[in-house]
Amino acid sequence: MAPRGERVHVSRAKRMLESEKLLATVLLVPGLAILLIFIAYPFVMALWYSLTSIRVGDPGTFVGLANFTKAFNDTIFQNAFRNTVFYTFWATIFKFALGMWLALLLNRHFRFKRLIRASMLLPFIIPTVLSAFAWRWMFDPTFSVMNWVLFHSGIITDRLPFLSDGDWAMWCAVLVNTWRGMPFFAITLLAGLQTISPDLHEAAALDGANAWYRFWHVTWPLLMPVTLVVVVFSVIQTFSDFQLIYVLTGGGPANSTHLVATYAYQVGVASGLLGEGAALSLFMFPVLFAVVWMQLRFMKRMDGA
Amino acid sequence: MVIERKWKKWLYFYIPMAIFIVFTLFPFYWMAVTALRPDEELYRTWRQANATPFWTLKPTLEHFKNLLETTAFPHWLWNTMLIAIVSTVISLICGMFAGYALARLKFRGSEFLGTAIFITYLVPQTLLFIPLADIIRDMHLGNTPWALMLTYPTFLIPFCTWLLMGYFKTIPKELEECARIDGATRFGAMVRIIFPVAIPGILSAGIFAFTLSWNEFIYALIFMSSAEMKTVPVGVVSELIRGDIFFWGQLMAGALLGSIPVAIAYSFFVEYYVTGLTGSVKG
Numbered sequence: 001m002a003p004r005g006e007r008v009h010v011s012r013a014k015r016m017l018e019s020e021k022l023l024a025t026v027l028l029v030p031g032l033a034i035l036l037i038f039i040a041y042p043f044v045m046a047l048w049y050s051l052t053s054i055r056v057g058d059p060g061t062f063v064g065l066a067n068f069t070k071a072f073n074d075t076i077f078q079n080a081f082r083n084t085v086f087y088t089f090w091a092t093i094f095k096f097a098l099g100m101w102l103a104l105l106l107n108r109h110f111r112f113k114r115l116i117r118a119s120m121l122l123p124f125i126i127p128t129v130l131s132a133f134a135w136r137w138m139f140d141p142t143f144s145v146m147n148w149v150l151f152h153s154g155i156i157t158d159r160l161p162f163l164s165d166g167d168w169a170m171w172c173a174v175l176v177n178t179w180r181g182m183p184f185f186a187i188t189l190l191a192g193l194q195t196i197s198p199d200l201h202e203a204a205a206l207d208g209a210n211a212w213y214r215f216w217h218v219t220w221p222l223l224m225p226v227t228l229v230v231v232v233f234s235v236i237q238t239f240s241d242f243q244l245i246y247v248l249t250g251g252g253p254a255n256s257t258h259l260v261a262t263y264a265y266q267v268g269v270a271s272g273l274l275g276e277g278a279a280l281s282l283f284m285f286p287v288l289f290a291v292v293w294m295q296l297r298f299m300k301r302m303d304g305a
Numbered sequence: 306m307v308i309e310r311k312w313k314k315w316l317y318f319y320i321p322m323a324i325f326i327v328f329t330l331f332p333f334y335w336m337a338v339t340a341l342r343p344d345e346e347l348y349r350t351w352r353q354a355n356a357t358p359f360w361t362l363k364p365t366l367e368h369f370k371n372l373l374e375t376t377a378f379p380h381w382l383w384n385t386m387l388i389a390i391v392s393t394v395i396s397l398i399c400g401m402f403a404g405y406a407l408a409r410l411k412f413r414g415s416e417f418l419g420t421a422i423f424i425t426y427l428v429p430q431t432l433l434f435i436p437l438a439d440i441i442r443d444m445h446l447g448n449t450p451w452a453l454m455l456t457y458p459t460f461l462i463p464f465c466t467w468l469l470m471g472y473f474k475t476i477p478k479e480l481e482e483c484a485r486i487d488g489a490t491r492f493g494a495m496v497r498i499i500f501p502v503a504i505p506g507i508l509s510a511g512i513f514a515f516t517l518s519w520n521e522f523i524y525a526l527i528f529m530s531s532a533e534m535k536t537v538p539v540g541v542v543s544e545l546i547r548g549d550i551f552f553w554g555q556l557m558a559g560a561l562l563g564s565i566p567v568a569i570a571y572s573f574f575v576e577y578y579v580t581g582l583t584g585s586v587k588g
Contacts, residue, residue, distance in 0.1 A: 121571065133556055292424060
């Protein structure tokens with residue numbers, strides 16, 4: 001009797017999975033559960049924390065927008081926010097320009113193509129913390145290899161203050177971020193370039209278009225969708241970056257190189273002011289929201305077209 | 306004519322390419338040289354003359370030996386590997402299922418759910434780490450690998466779902482319909498027909514997920530407290546710097562050893578990565 005009952009049971013389950021609605025629910029539940037528990041729930045909690053005076057070991061009380069107004073008037077935070085915008089803006093521009101150039105170079109035929117393509121991805125796949133240490137060592141005030149080279153080739157007479165001056169340090173951070181993110185742009189744009197039919201280029205060349213014209217009027221428009229995806233991805237990653245600055249400067253000298261995320265960490269975790277830290281990191285949200293909203297609108301328009 | 310072309314190729318191709326290669330790879334070279342250099346050669350100031358600044362005449366494995374014997378580095382390596390593999394597998398399974406449902410099944414709210422999953426991208430780890438630390442502690446997951454195995458999928462699932470959804474859409478529907486006519490269930494057709502065809506996409510999503518978990522820092526920094534439980538990036542930052550003193554030889558040895566596993570994983574799959582990406586870009 002038992003095996004027969006089981007068979008009926010199995011076929012009923014099978015039949016139920018034939019319903020698209022039910023199958024979709026079953027397939028979506030595991031992923032959505034993780035996202036709800038570990039993104040939606042903490043996000044709501046972050047909103048709540050930001051409105052209270054909670055700190056480590058003290059649940060605190062409701063303080064309204066006090067944490068936000070405090071952040072607004074905090075000069076270190078103002079500077080951190082400016083730094084974040086500066087860092088995101090310049091790093092994205094450099095990553096995109098150099099990444100596009102590198103993609104165009106890698107799209108040609110040359111010897112050791114596979115090896116070179118693979119090795120170009122290294123900065124992107126190696127953990128940022130580890131490569132940021134290598135850069136910090138190269139920028140070291142006393143033992144910097146770059147100072148050594150520039151000094152012995154007679155270009156400088158005194159060492160360059162790579163990380164010991166706030167402005168220099170921000171540009172160094174932009175450099176390291178560009179170094180790390182450029183391969184991602186290059187490889188993704190390369191994937192985009194490979195989907196463009198060579199016939200289009202030949203046709204344009206037959207019509208007498210030079211290389212520059214062909215790039216602007218054939219390659220560039222066709223790469224637009226891919227470009228948008230990588231730029232948005234990179235802006236979000238760069239704007240919310242933490243580890244690179246944490247290792248390279250730790251926010252110093254004198255809090256001059258903090259990003260929003262590193263400052264939120266310093267306030268929320270190192271000083272234990274959870275409410276204030278949560279409020280600080282929420283300042284990133286409107287910017288990220290605007291970026292994603294623009295992308296979603298663009299994607300809808302492309303689907304409609 | 307020929308000479309001019311050669312000259313042009315140097316200017317437009319070889320020289321820029323060489324600069325890109327040096328810029329990209331020099332930090333890794335410097336990592337290796339530093340790790341192999343004995344301490345007395347390492348700490349020569351920027352003004353001092355140095356007979357061999359770019360290589361060393363007395364290579365030593367001292368730093369590697371110290372790293373493996375006096376620190377918990379082997380533990381960190383093992384933890385990172387385990388956590389990266391488990392969270393990648395979890396995310397791939399969730400992403401394959403969700404991607405298939407969003408690409409192929411008709412149900413109310415599918416577009417809304419697709420957008421919602423995509424939007425979770427907009428919530429980076431640095432926005433959530435403060436409340437999430439409390440949630441992890443309340444679940445008694447703090448300082449266990451599960452704290453990271455369950456939280457890493459939050460930034461891997463949206464990515465895997467979107468990449469695979471694009472990939473599934475490029476697979477012709479007829480393939481599945483044929484299998485269904487032959488008596489396969491919807492679920493069976495998904496597992497036996499669609500998933501095998503999508504292997505390049507699945508592999509590239511998996512590689513990307515694996516490197517992202519290997520790279521993750523802030524959650525591991527906050528959720529893991531004892532030295533034995535740390536991952537490579539966190540261990541290197543918090544255990545190899547004592548007070549204000551940086552042990553650069555050991556640090557670079559650690560950076561090198563911590564990078565090699567991901568680099569190897571990548572070198573096997575880099576072609577899949579580009580083709581997988583091309584597939585999803587087309588879709």
